[in-house]
Amino acid sequence: xGVLMVIIGIVFAVTVLPSEEKRVKKRFQLLSEWVSKxxxxxxxxxxxxxxxxxxxxxxxxxxxxxxxxxxGSYTRQEISAYAGxxxxxxxxxxxxxYDLHIAFPQKxxxxxxxxxxxxxxxxxxxxxxxxxxxxxxxxxxxxxxxxSQIEVIEVLxx
Amino acid sequence: MAVNxxxxxxxxxxxxxxxxxxxxLVSLFAYLFFGYVCTPFTIQGISMEPTYPDGGFNFCxxxxxxxxxxxxxxxxxxxxxxxxxxxxxRVVAREGEHVEFRAGRLYLDGKEVEEPYVRxxxxxxxxxxxxxxxxxxxxxxxxxxxxEDHHFGQTSKVRIMGVPLW
Numbered sequence: 001x002g003v004l005m006v007i008i009g010i011v012f013a014v015t016v017l018p019s020e021e022k023r024v025k026k027r028f029q030l031l032s033e034w035v036s037k038x039x040x041x042x043x044x045x046x047x048x049x050x051x052x053x054x055x056x057x058x059x060x061x062x063x064x065x066x067x068x069x070x071x072g073s074y075t076r077q078e079i080s081a082y083a084g085x086x087x088x089x090x091x092x093x094x095x096x097x098y099d100l101h102i103a104f105p106q107k108x109x110x111x112x113x114x115x116x117x118x119x120x121x122x123x124x125x126x127x128x129x130x131x132x133x134x135x136x137x138x139x140x141x142x143x144x145x146x147x148s149q150i151e152v153i154e155v156l157x158x
Numbered sequence: 159m160a161v162n163x164x165x166x167x168x169x170x171x172x173x174x175x176x177x178x179x180x181x182x183l184v185s186l187f188a189y190l191f192f193g194y195v196c197t198p199f200t201i202q203g204i205s206m207e208p209t210y211p212d213g214g215f216n217f218c219x220x221x222x223x224x225x226x227x228x229x230x231x232x233x234x235x236x237x238x239x240x241x242x243x244x245x246x247x248r249v250v251a252r253e254g255e256h257v258e259f260r261a262g263r264l265y266l267d268g269k270e271v272e273e274p275y276v277r278x279x280x281x282x283x284x285x286x287x288x289x290x291x292x293x294x295x296x297x298x299x300x301x302x303x304x305x306e307d308h309h310f311g312q313t314s315k316v317r318i319m320g321v322p323l324w
Contacts, residue, residue, distance in 0.1 A: 099240025115238035129203065131245075133238040155238055156245070156296065156311035158284070 021102050024110045024138060027145045028097050031056055035083065037093040037120075046087070054080035058139050058148035065152040090128070093120040108140040113153075195220055196323065197241060205298030205308060206246050208277050209233070210322070218244070220320035228252070228294050228318055231275075235319045236296060244319060245309060247296035248275065257295045258286040259305075264297075278302035287312075294318070 034049045034056075054076035061079060063070050074082070087093060098115040105111050113135050120128045137149040171177050192198060201214040210216070210233070218235045228234055228249045235244040250273075251257040251266055258265040262280030264273055280301035289295045289312050297310040 098242040099238065101239060113239045115240065115243045117243060131238060131243055155236065155317065156309055156313050158311040 020104065020110070020140075024102050024112060024145050025100060027056055027138065027147070028100065028112070028114070031147075032095045032097060035087070035093065035095040035118075037087055037090060039092050046084070050080050050084040050087070053083045056147055058141070058146035061147055062149045063151075064149070067154065068152065070152075090120045090122055093118070110138040110140070110145060112136045112138065197320075199235070199244065201246060205300050206233070206248070207300040209248075209275055209299045210246055217323040218320045219323050222321045223318060228315065231273075232321060234294075234296065234321055236313050236317050237319045241319055245296075246322065247298055247310065249294045250297050251289050251295035253289050253291050253293055255295075256286045256288050257284075259284040262301065275299050276301060292316075 031053070034053045037046075037049075057074075057076050057079050059076050060073040061076075062073050065071055096117045096119070098117065100112055100114045103111045113133070116132050116134050118128065118130045122128060133153040133155050135151045135153055136147055138145040139148045140146075197218045197220065199216060199218055201210050201212060201216065204212050218241075230249055230252060232249045233246065234249055235246055237244050250264055250271070256267050258268075259280075259282040262282050264271045265286075268286075276299055278300055282301055282305045284305065292315050293312045294315060295310075295312045298308060301308065
C-alpha cells in the first residue's frame with residue numbers, strides 16, 4: 001500500500017505539478033497565442049494582445065538578428081509597438097514553436113533553443129512562411145519567466 | 159468452424175503474456191524506426207519543385223551519411239533546432255570549393271556546372287564565395303524566384319539529417 005502511494009505521489013508530481021520546464025513552455029505558448037491573428041480579430045482584442053505581448057519580456061530585452069535589422073535592446077513598450085505594427089501588415093498570422101530544448105545554465109536563467117515558424121497572409125494577399133532557429137534566454141523574476149534575449153541562429157549563410 | 163475460430167483469434171486474440179510482449183516489441187521497433195531512422199515528412203513549399211512538389215510525402219533516411227559524406231547533387235534534409243521542421247535542399251558545393259551564380263548558371267571554382275534538375279528559368283547572380291570547413295552549400299531546385307526570396311547557402315554538415323527515400 002505504501003509503495004502504491006509513493007508511485008501515485010511521483011506520477012502526480014511529474015504530471016500535474018508545474019515544473020520550471022512547463023512554466024517556460026507556457027511562456028512560449030502565450031507568445032504564440034498573442035502573436036497569432038485571425039481574420040476576424042477585432043480592434044479591442046488586437047490592442048489587448050499588443051499590450052500582453054510586452055508583458056512577456058524582460059526590460060530591456062536584447063534582440064540579436066543581424067540579418068533582419070532588428071538587433072538592439074528594446075523596452076516592453078517598444079516590443080509591444082513593434083509587434084502591433086508587424087501584426088497590422090497581416091490579415092492572418094500564426095506563430096508556432098517546434099523542438100524546444102530547455103536548459104537551466106544558471107539559477108533563475110533558462111536557455112531555450114527552438115524552431116519558430118511564422119505562417120500568414122499579408123494584407124496584399126501574399127502568403128508568408130518564415131522559419132528561423134532561435135536561441136532564447138529567459139530570466140525568472142517573482143516566479144515568472146521573462147524573455148531577456150532572443151538570438152536568430154543563422155542556419156543557411158548565403 | 160475451425161476457420162471461423164482462426165479468423166476470430168486473428169482479429170481478437172487472447173490477451174496472453176506472449177501477445178503483450180509481441181505488441182510491446184512491435185511498438186518499440188516502430189517508434190525507434192520511424193522516430194530515429196526513417197522519419198516520415200510532408201513537403202511544404204515550392205523550393206524543390208519540380209523534383210519534389212509541394213504537398214508531397216516522403217521519408218528521411220537518416221543512416222545515409224553514417225559512413226560517408228554528402229556528395230555534390232545529393233538532396234538532403236537540413237535541420238533547424240530539431241527534426242520536426244527541416245529544409246529539403248540540394249548540395250551544390252562542398253568545403254573548400256568556390257561557388258558562384260552568373261545569369262542563373264552555377265559555377266564551381268570558375269567552371270560551369272550542368273544542373274539537369276533545374277528546369278525553370280533562373281537569372282540569379284551571386285558573387286563567388288568559398289565554402290567553409292565542415293560545411294556544404296545547398297540550394298533548392300526551383301530558382302524561378304528572386305534570389306532574396308530563396309533560402310539557400312552554406313550550412314554545417316552536422317545539420318544534415320539524411321536524405322529523402324525516393
